[in-house]
Amino acid sequence: MNIEVNFPAVVTLLPHGGAMVLLDRLLAIDDDSVCAEVTIRCASVFYDQVTAGVGAWVGIEYMAQAIAAHAGHAALKRGEPAGIGFLLGARRYQAQHPLFPVGSVLHIHARRALQGANGLMTFDCRIDIVDSVDIVEHGDAVLATASTAATATVAVFKPLDAGVFLHDSVNGNGA
DSSP: OBOOSOOOOGGGTOSOOGGGOOOOEEEEEOSSEEEEEEEOOTTSTTEETTTTEEEGGGHHHHHHHHHHHHHHHHHHHTTOOOOOOEEEEEEEEEESSSEEETTOEEEEEEEEEEEOTTSEEEEEEEEEEEEEEEEEEETTEEEEEEEEEEEEEEEEEOOSOHHHHHHHHHTTOOO
């Protein structure tokens, strides 16, 4: 996996805006995979004061945004703007806990498993909670313990031309 120091801001890679950009930054990326990070804060859009965290069900959106950031990074490398894609669903979403507690640092991993010529793709995804208490300096590397908090296989669709696809879908010409 390509570990870069200066990734573009996540907001430039996603078709989302404002508070709906849930990821904080990219950590690593290559042609088939991505690792992004998010810290759960009281200001997080899905934060619940009663449970003092974000419901684990939001993990699917974290995974989808990591996949979108992967696609946006590839588009940027081609000199194109980030385009829209569609989350089709998740299979076997399993969360180890009902929520991501405030203060948790999540690493969202997505690795492309399948890609069709028609823009359909699946990604094997995993969310790790990084134990910030056990982060240790080791030479130039920073080591951290992590535990898997959630896993899923996520299906997405990235049409060649989203505008045409949406137009045709609205007008009954789409598949």
